[in-house]
Amino acid sequence: MAKKTTIYDIAKKLNITAATVSRALNNNQKISQATKDLVLKTASSMNYEQNKLALALKSGKSNTVGVIVPNINRDFFASVISGIEETLYPKGYHVIICQTHDIKDFEVKNIEALLNAQVDGIFISISKANEDQDKAINRILQKNVPLIFFDRKKTIDGVSCVTINDFEGGYKATQHLIDQGCKRIAHFCGDLTIEIYQERFRGYKQALHDNRYAFKQDYVIETKSDVEEGHMALKKLLKLSLPPDAIFSSSDFAALGAIQELKAQGIRIPEEICVVGFSNEPFTKFMELSITTVDQSPIEMGKISANVFLEQMKNSGKSKIEKKVVLTPELLIRKSSLKSTNYAQNEDLKRNVG
Amino acid sequence: MAKKTTIYDIAKKLNITAATVSRALNNNQKISQATKDLVLKTASSMNYEQNKLALALKSGKSNTVGVIVPNINRDFFASVISGIEETLYPKGYHVIICQTHDIKDFEVKNIEALLNAQVDGIFISISKANEDQDKAINRILQKNVPLIFFDRKKTIDGVSCVTINDFEGGYKATQHLIDQGCKRIAHFCGDLTIEIYQERFRGYKQALHDNRYAFKQDYVIETKSDVEEGHMALKKLLKLSLPPDAIFSSSDFAALGAIQELKAQGIRIPEEICVVGFSNEPFTKFMELSITTVDQSPIEMGKISANVFLEQMKNSGKSKIEKKVVLTPELLIRKSSLKSTNYAQNEDLKRNVG
DNA sequence: CTGTTAGCGCTTTCAA
DNA sequence: TTGAAAGCGCTAACAG
Numbered sequence: 001m002a003k004k005t006t007i008y009d010i011a012k013k014l015n016i017t018a019a020t021v022s023r024a025l026n027n028n029q030k031i032s033q034a035t036k037d038l039v040l041k042t043a044s045s046m047n048y049e050q051n052k053l054a055l056a057l058k059s060g061k062s063n064t065v066g067v068i069v070p071n072i073n074r075d076f077f078a079s080v081i082s083g084i085e086e087t088l089y090p091k092g093y094h095v096i097i098c099q100t101h102d103i104k105d106f107e108v109k110n111i112e113a114l115l116n117a118q119v120d121g122i123f124i125s126i127s128k129a130n131e132d133q134d135k136a137i138n139r140i141l142q143k144n145v146p147l148i149f150f151d152r153k154k155t156i157d158g159v160s161c162v163t164i165n166d167f168e169g170g171y172k173a174t175q176h177l178i179d180q181g182c183k184r185i186a187h188f189c190g191d192l193t194i195e196i197y198q199e200r201f202r203g204y205k206q207a208l209h210d211n212r213y214a215f216k217q218d219y220v221i222e223t224k225s226d227v228e229e230g231h232m233a234l235k236k237l238l239k240l241s242l243p244p245d246a247i248f249s250s251s252d253f254a255a256l257g258a259i260q261e262l263k264a265q266g267i268r269i270p271e272e273i274c275v276v277g278f279s280n281e282p283f284t285k286f287m288e289l290s291i292t293t294v295d296q297s298p299i300e301m302g303k304i305s306a307n308v309f310l311e312q313m314k315n316s317g318k319s320k321i322e323k324k325v326v327l328t329p330e331l332l333i334r335k336s337s338l339k340s341t342n343y344a345q346n347e348d349l350k351r352n353v354g
Numbered sequence: 355m356a357k358k359t360t361i362y363d364i365a366k367k368l369n370i371t372a373a374t375v376s377r378a379l380n381n382n383q384k385i386s387q388a389t390k391d392l393v394l395k396t397a398s399s400m401n402y403e404q405n406k407l408a409l410a411l412k413s414g415k416s417n418t419v420g421v422i423v424p425n426i427n428r429d430f431f432a433s434v435i436s437g438i439e440e441t442l443y444p445k446g447y448h449v450i451i452c453q454t455h456d457i458k459d460f461e462v463k464n465i466e467a468l469l470n471a472q473v474d475g476i477f478i479s480i481s482k483a484n485e486d487q488d489k490a491i492n493r494i495l496q497k498n499v500p501l502i503f504f505d506r507k508k509t510i511d512g513v514s515c516v517t518i519n520d521f522e523g524g525y526k527a528t529q530h531l532i533d534q535g536c537k538r539i540a541h542f543c544g545d546l547t548i549e550i551y552q553e554r555f556r557g558y559k560q561a562l563h564d565n566r567y568a569f570k571q572d573y574v575i576e577t578k579s580d581v582e583e584g585h586m587a588l589k590k591l592l593k594l595s596l597p598p599d600a601i602f603s604s605s606d607f608a609a610l611g612a613i614q615e616l617k618a619q620g621i622r623i624p625e626e627i628c629v630v631g632f633s634n635e636p637f638t639k640f641m642e643l644s645i646t647t648v649d650q651s652p653i654e655m656g657k658i659s660a661n662v663f664l665e666q667m668k669n670s671g672k673s674k675i676e677k678k679v680v681l682t683p684e685l686l687i688r689k690s691s692l693k694s695t696n697y698a699q700n701e702d703l704k705r706n707v708g
Numbered sequence: 709c710t711g712t713t714a715g716c717g718c719t720t721t722c723a724a
Numbered sequence: 725t726t727g728a729a730a731g732c733g734c735t736a737a738c739a740g
Contacts, residue, residue, distance in 0.1 A: 004497065006717055017727050022719060030725055047496070052470045053416060054717035057407045057732050064471075072451075073432035081426065085453065089463075094471060097426075097451045099439065109443075116406045117418075117448060142401070143358065227640070256640055263642060283637040286581070286610055288617060360733055371711050376735060384709055408733035411716050712739075717732105724727075 005046045013042060025050070056118065064094040065309065066114035068124040070102045070152075074225075075281050076298045077125065080150060083302020084123060091310065093120070102127045111136040121146040121309045126154055128193050146312045150305045151296070152196055160312065160323040162305045166196045169294040169329035170203025173248045173276045176292070176331055178211050180339050182246035182274055186219040188233050188258070190250045200250045200278065219244055223254040230257020238265070245273050246337070252277035252284050252293055259289065259336065274337040290334035297327050359400045367396060379404070410472065418448040419663065420468035422478040424456045424506075428579075429635050430652045431479070434504060437656020438477060445664065447474070456481045465490040475500040475663045480508055482547050500666045504659045505650070506550055514666065514677040516659045520550045523648040523683035524557025527602045527630045530646070530685055532565050534693050536600035536628055540573040542587050542612070544604045554604045554632065573598055577608040584611020592619070599627050600691070606631035606638050606647055613643065613690065628691040644688035651681050 007021040014021075016035065023031050024039035056062040067084060069077040085095050096119065098110035107127050114122055122140055126133065126149065137154065140147050149161035177185050187204045190197035201220070208215050218240055223229040233254060237243055249255035255277030262269055269275060269289060277284055277293040284291035308323045315321050361375040368375075370389070377385050378393035410416040421438060423431040439449050450473065452464040461481050468476055476494055480487065480503065491508065494501050503515035531539050541558045544551035555574070562569050572594055577583035587608060591597055603609035609631030616623055623629060623643060631638055631647040638645035662677045669675050 004717095008717080018717085019719080019728080020726055022717095023726085026719085032725060035725085047493075049466075049470055051411075051472060051717050053407055053411045053472050054732090055719080057405075057411050057716090057734090058718050058720090060732075062407060072426055072435065073429055075427055078427035078432065082453065094450060094467060096448060099436065112403075113448060116403055118405060118407045139401075260640075260642075283640050286614075286637050286641070288614075288642055358733095362733080372733085373712080373735075374710055376733095377710085380735085386709060389709085405733050408716090409735080411718090411732090412734050412736090414716075710740085712737105714735100714737090716734090719731095721730085722728085724725105 004051065005048045006051070007048070010039065010042050010046055010048060013046070014038060060118075061120055062094075062118045063092055064096060064117065064119050065121040065123065066096045066098060066110075066117070066119045068098045068100060068107065068110050068114070068122065068126075070100050070125065070127060072097060072099055074279075076151075076279050076296060079298035080125075080302040080305070083299040083304075084306045085302075086299075087303045087306035087310075100127050104128070104130055104132060108132050108136045111140065115139060115143060115145065119145065120313065121148065123148045123150060123305055123309070125150050125152040127152075128191060129154070146309055148305050148309055148312075150301055152194060155195075158320050158322050160308045160321065160325075162301055162308060162323075162325040162327070163196075164296045164301070164327040164329045166199035166329070167203040167206070169278065169296075169331075170200035170248070170250075171207045172203075172329065172331045173278070173292075173294055174204045174207035175211070176333065177246040177248060177274055177276060177337060178207065178213070180246070180270070180274055180337060183213075184216075184219065184242065184244040185213070185246040185248060186221070186237055186244035188221055188223045188230070188247060188249035188251065188254045190223065190225060192222065197250050204248055223249070223251065225251035225253050227253050227257040227260070230254035230259075231261045232257075234258040234261040246275070247273065248276045250278050252279045252281040252291065255291055255293075255336075256283065256287075259287075259291065270335065270337050270339050274339070276337050280332060284332075284334070289336055292334045292337040293332055295330045295332055297330070301327060358405065359402045360405070361402070364393065364396050364400055364402060367400070368392060414472075415474055416448075416472045417446055418450060418471065418473050419475040419477065420450045420452060420464075420471070420473045422452045422454060422461065422464050422468070422476065422480075424454050424479065424481060426451060426453055428633075430505075430633050430650060433652035434479075434656040434659070437653040437658075438660045439656075440653075441657045441660035441664075454481050458482070458484055458486060462486050462490045465494065469493060469497060469499065473499065474667065475502065477502045477504060477659055477663070479504050479506040481506075482545060483508070500663055502659050502663055502666075504655055506548060509549075512674050512676050514662045514675065514679075516655055516662060516677075516679040516681070517550075518650045518655070518681040518683045520553035520683070521557040521560070523632065523650075523685075524554035524602070524604075525561045526557075526683065526685045527632070527646075527648055528558045528561035529565070530687065531600040531602060531628055531630060531691060532561065532567065534600070534624070534628055534691060537567075538570075538573065538596065538598040539567070539600040539602060540575070540591055540598035542575055542577045542584070542601065542603035542605065542608045544577065544579060546576065551604050558602055577603070577605065579605035579607050581607050581611040581614070584608035584613075585615045586611075588612040588615040600629070601627065602630045604632050606633045606635040606645065609645055609647070609690075610637065610641075613641075613645065624689065624691050624693050628693070630691050634686060638686075638688070643690055646688045646691040647686055649684045649686055651684070655681060 007018045011018045011021045024036045100107040153161040189201045221233040280295040284293045361372045365372040365375045378390045454461040507515040543555045575587040634649040638647045
């Protein structure tokens with residue numbers, strides 16, 4: 001490493017003290033314009049750059065936040081992160097991104113690592129609940145590090161979270177299928193120990209109930225968010241004596257797998273079976289047979305999360321702020337579930353049908 | 355913030371000195387097992403956690419690396435990052451991810467920010483070349499911070515880079531189209547001030563030349579990596595007196611746009627026109643009409659980049675290491691360019707045809 | 709085996 | 725308006 005120039009170096013050169021240099025650099029009120037100019041000039045001529053680590057150690061603030069997500073290669077998470085970055089960069093924050101790959105140990109390790117790195121805040125979309133997770137989360141709270149849940153939250157008093165109304169998302173999706181005349185609606189649920197999947201499932205059941213449709217456990221299949229699982233789930237459904245005529249999947253990827261399998265079996269979509277996904281992954285729009293899905297406004301979710309964090313920082317020391325923001329999901333009706341040919345009835349479809 | 359416990363706190367409690375505590379915590383040879391045990395126990399009972407910032411300031415190493423990419427919501431970049439993380443996490447490094455969104459100022463700002471954060475290394479896939487970029491890169495080199503280019507490199511003596519052979523990728527794609535019997539092959543090139551696009555273009559031209567095909571400038575259209583641009587580019591091609599019967603696109607997204615436009619116009623793929631993309635974005639495989647593309651082994655690229663960095667660290671101080679690793683691209687033949695019905699001829703296709 | 713001391717680079721009272 | 729000195733939390737050379 002080439003020796004970095006410090007404020008001492010430039011102080012020595014000017015025969016002044018480091019404190020003065022520091023003040024000049026920070027544009028302190030009580031420094032003469034002359035010395036300010038001088039300091040600034042020599043600083044730049046010596047290629048001086050502030051060492052943020054020293055600043056961080058001194059001030060106790062690292063100007064860094066951590067974001068923990070299952071994966072960054074889901075468009076949803078990548079977009080939330082973009083939203084957070086867009087909001088926090090202008091405020092001088094860094095963003096460290098950690099992936100858990102939905103592995104328990106990784107999640108805990110990531111939390112530890114962020115705490116040790118003295119981050120000023122942690123944004124997290126948690127994995128499946130477990131004891132170690134609870135402990136790690138408690139460490140965050142004990143240290144009074146601002147914590148914000150987004151999407152996959154944990155309900156804790158005094159902790160803010162930004163989510164969408166997953167119940168409503170599930171309800172809207174199911175109601176839409178009912179409106180299309182579907183009679184036997186199946187559901188691919190995710191891991192039901194995770195709240196968002198519980199809620200989507202609850203929305204599904206409520207919509208059935210409100211329309212006096214019978215709920216059939218046979219029509220509910222647990223799938224991971226993954227194409228292959230969609231294939232398998234569909235195969236199971238086709239084995240039933242009375243297979244469904246619609247699927248509401250809590251995952252776009254599983255919905256895609258089901259669609260691929262249906263095509264392979266020569267079953268027509270949406271005529272014979274309608275499919276609705278969840279998350280508005282880009283490919284749902286790209287497909288020739290575009291997939292109806294539920295948009296979760298990820299960029300906005302990121303921005304709001306970041307703003308909640310900023311408020312919390314402003315307010316630090318005073319009474320705790322607890323903000324629970326719930327966004328409204330938007331159903332994007334596309335070809336995979338639209339039996340009528342009235343294309344004009346949905347804005348999103350209009351834009352995407354070439 | 356709740357007061358964090360420091361080594362002084364635990365030293366006081368045990369009536370020993372902070373240095374001893376530090377040594378005990380670091381499992382130093384010359385500390386009695388008794389005190390080690392005692393320190394470890396009280397440390398954990400007091401919820402002690404090492405302050406990495408102090409360590410970093412002291413040692414001059416932050417155990418953090420920065421990765422700068424245009425966007426994380428491209429599967430390619432997300433995967434490279436995963437590869438880097440997989441390799442570096444076990445070695446105790448953090449990874450800070452920065453997006454430039456291909457905006458010049460963001461790139462420079464990100465570099466500055468990483469340098470100020472005292473990162474131990476920088477991985478970068480650069481945007482379009484410009485003067486400020488050069489300056490920023492020079493700052494990295496002056497400070498002797500290990501620098502590794504991946505994918506979109508800049509050729510600098512003594513600086514390592516990990517790339518794929520884009521020339522070969524372009525060549526293989528084009529040769530494949532020729533093998534399919536295509537006679538008039540168009541090319542969507544990216545920004546030709548960026549080396550990877552130059553190389554793919556060069557591969558395209560060389561393949562044409564080697565097969566004694568004429569090169570026609572009319573068949574070359576510059577597009578951004580974006581669906582909409584694919585639509586526009588295709589429209590331009592269709593206006594030609596003799597439209598092409600194949601397209602090799604340097605971007606999967608532009609290829610997708612072209613395909614959508616072709617469908618809208620009722621032109622059959624691959625019968626009337628074959629399409630090949632580049633990057634192996636997941637959707638290319640998902641589509642009903644799967645898209646032939648060139649895989650860039652992003653995960654491996656990430657792992658190799660990380661290992662080059664680690665070697666560089668081990669070697670720091672001694673002579674500089676310059677490693678130029680070039681990976682071989684793999685052509686994945688799929689439906690969008692396969693006129694014959696011999697599905698067995700390509701492994702990837704076999705796996706993906708339901 | 710353990711204590712003392714100094715210093716990483718910066719900010720910030722307290723004096724002058 | 726500037727200087728002196730202390731301290732953020734940790735490690736490492738030097739003593740003992």
